[in-house]
Amino acid sequence: QSMRENKEKQALGDLMIKPVQRIPRYELLVKDLLKHTPEDHPDYLFLLDAQKNIKRLAERINKGRRTAEELEKETRVxxxxxxxxxxVEH
Structure with a gap:
């Protein structure tokens, strides 16, 4: 099978989750960069800010995911x- 055929078989949800899965990777990347960046380096404060923003974004995504799961569960009930x-009516 070609990659195109394989991608076409993926569900929309599978394709939509991939960008969300990148956020934890970015968190780890920035954490690693910070570990290897001296505090007096010009990019250090930028990396700290990036780490804070990525963490905040990850928290918002997780909260949104939990909310969506709860709504889905309530809808099923x-x-x-x-x-x-x-x-009973019939």
């Missing part, structure tokens, strides 16, 4: 309740 009620 409501659908099950509606199906049960409809079954």
């Amino acid at each position: 409501m659908q099950e309740i509606e199906a049960h009620i409809e079954g």
Whole structure:
């Protein structure tokens, strides 16, 4: 199979998660850069700021993901309740 055919078979959700998976990699990369950057280097403060912003972004993404999962769970419960009620009415 070609890579194109393989990509076409991936679900949309699988493709959408990939950018989100990069955030932890960026966190590790910046952490490693900080570890090897002297505090008096001109980029050190920039890296600290980047680390803080990436961490904040990761927290927001995780919070959004949890919220979406909770909503999905609530929707399934409501659908099950509606199906049960409809079954009783008939």
